Amino acid sequence: MVRGTFWRSLGAAAVIAVVGLPIVFLIAGSLRQPGLPPPVTPELIPDPVVFGNYERAADLVGLGRAALNSFIVAALAAPLSVLVASWAGFALVLIRARARTAILAASLLALMIPLTALLVPRFALYRSLGLVNTFVPLVAPALVATSPIYVLVFYVAFRRLPPELYDACRLEAASPFQIWRRVAMPLVRPVAVAIGLLAFVLSWGNFLDPLVYLHDRDLFTLPLALRSLAQLDPTNYPLLLAGAVIATAPIVAVFLVAQRYFLHEHRGAGWLGR
């Protein structure tokens, strides 16, 4: 028992070191006096501690506006991804086996295609529709669930539910939509929250798509604003790191709110009628 606890603590410490240390240096670096070169040795608490970098970074490139833009895009894309991916995953459970195999194979194939390969055709498509320099190209992928992997994850989650639950629904004349809404979705809530969170983080951190589709400074999302910051003052690390903290903090907050839904079993959902 004691041995197990020791190794587990050691493992946790290793994970914290790998994930946590960069965050510590990120925050510490953002509090250094602007204009100074990076410290030669790691520095936990800078001397003097300066908070002004945050204000300057925010003013210089309009981080507040950019954060709002990022939030609008992610807040539209993430729920939409969950909705569409869960519908598609649920449909895969309901359809006949042969069609399902074909669609699953096609989904896996779609996963193999690098997104960058589609960048130019997609740009051409959105330009011909007159949608470049709007948020539409950033949100539109959510209309096809953003990624086949989300659909597959939902499919597996729905399939793990006991088939009698679906049978019971069908006997009660519940429509596929009613089954999805009243039975299937509530029982895979941790999966839905996790996928929503993933989609949110992905959208929040997306650099390439905004770079390609957005020209107007007012429409810039956080990653673009951070790049502007780096271009304006490429050697001013404290300023850059302060911008990075501003960009990271909301996502950590979202995770902290959401984690209780998927780290803890919810309302006896772990018990599946068996």
Place this chain on the structure above:
Amino acid sequence: MSAVRLAGVSKDFDGVPAVRELDLDVADGELLVVLGPSGCGKSTVLRLMAGLEEATAGRILIGDRDVTKLSPGRRNVSMVFQSYALFPHLTAAENIGFGLVVREVRRAEVRERVAQAATVAGCAHLLERRPAQLSGGERQRIALARALVREPDVFLLDEPLSNLDAELRAQTRAELKLLHARVGATMLYVTHDQIEALTLGQRIAVLRDGELQQLGTPEQIWREPANRFVARFVGSPAMNLLASGAAVGLEAPAGAEVGIRSEHLALGEEGVEATVTLVEPIGSEALVHLRAAGTELVARVPAEAGHGVGDTVRLSSSREHAHLFDGETGERLPWT
């Protein structure tokens, strides 16, 4: 309430037949038990009636409606599943009322009918709990109430007692019988347990490999099994089947097998000599395993007879208790 008729119903799974040309009539208000070993297609029969499986051939009628092509929700049948299939995230009341809610019945009416069904099924005190907070027997009652609440034409019960412990099973079995008497609904009850079949069923349909072996009252199934399979499957211990009557002192026609239930073997002063090979006491009675004329038999005798392994006894039976089966086809033969 409605009668149910299956006419020439067959079901294949990828070419493997699960049900073969089944003809079955269930009378209005009857409790018919479908009995058979696992894998005999009995659950498939139920799922075909429910519409959860599509028949490969044949027709299914409920009352005078042909429901063969109807979706499950439009057949007006309800089903109690072996695993109960309760929705774990809903309370007992929400589980029971589920079918009414998706049919958009008014909320006040749902509440009223849920309370009624729960009272009939004996679970009115459990309505606020979730399935995880209920025992097996309580879940079973919720599942029953969910089946009752819609007042369907037909109730389908798929081994509803198999997840309960022995005592609770006996108690629930009796309650089910009372419930059927009270509700008077047409019920189809699937089980592999012959005691359940004999105690509950008004009639029993015995199924083997998807084929109907015999349809009759429990009395008929017990007294006049239609073939060797029914004779062996119904009754515990299984009926003794002998290649000839020699071991019990009966003269059977050539080519016929003789079947005698364990309780119809008499151990006494007269008859064929037999050796006791094993004694299994079961309370007031004992199962005595014997070897007579090269054949193994089991007799059920009062425990106080006090037979021991290695004892020599004399074994006899009478013609009225002996069944005759064709040695090749296994079909029942009359004594001549």
